[in-house]
Amino acid sequence: xNWPGLARSTDPETSHEAAKLIDASRIEWIILDEFRKxxxxxxxxxLSRRIPGIPLNTLTPRLAPLLRRGLLINAFERRKASSxxxxxxxxxxxxxxxxxxxxxxxxxxxxxxxSKKRKP
Numbered sequence: 001x002n003w004p005g006l007a008r009s010t011d012p013e014t015s016h017e018a019a020k021l022i023d024a025s026r027i028e029w030i031i032l033d034e035f036r037k038x039x040x041x042x043x044x045x046x047l048s049r050r051i052p053g054i055p056l057n058t059l060t061p062r063l064a065p066l067l068r069r070g071l072l073i074n075a076f077e078r079r080k081a082s083s084x085x086x087x088x089x090x091x092x093x094x095x096x097x098x099x100x101x102x103x104x105x106x107x108x109x110x111x112x113x114x115s116k117k118r119k120p
Contacts, residue, residue: 035092
């Protein structure tokens with residue numbers, strides 16, 4: 001049986017057995033929670049340090065589906081990892097972020113204010 005996003009059809013049977021044991025949605029919630037807390041975004045290595053109970057090679061495959069669904073966005077920034085190489089920074093996408101970009105308003109402003117009609 002194919003486990004979408006967890007094991008390829010060409011992977012060995014042991015990969016498919018391991019994929020059955022992973023609760024991907026639970027891991028994605030844990031990842032999203034960490035990204036929500038990180039106001040300046042995270043690299044994969046930074047994420048791994050924040051979630052010590054889950055190995056990096058279990059966390060990183062969950063980032064692409066979260067990006068595709070629009071829950072994470074590319075921050076267009078790179079930070080140096082412990083290896084000396086640079087990693088991209090991802091951020092949690094918040095609906096209000098788009099509103100601010102589209103309408104050029106600050107977080108404290110209300111984008112749409114209904115005008116009150118006066119009674120004659």
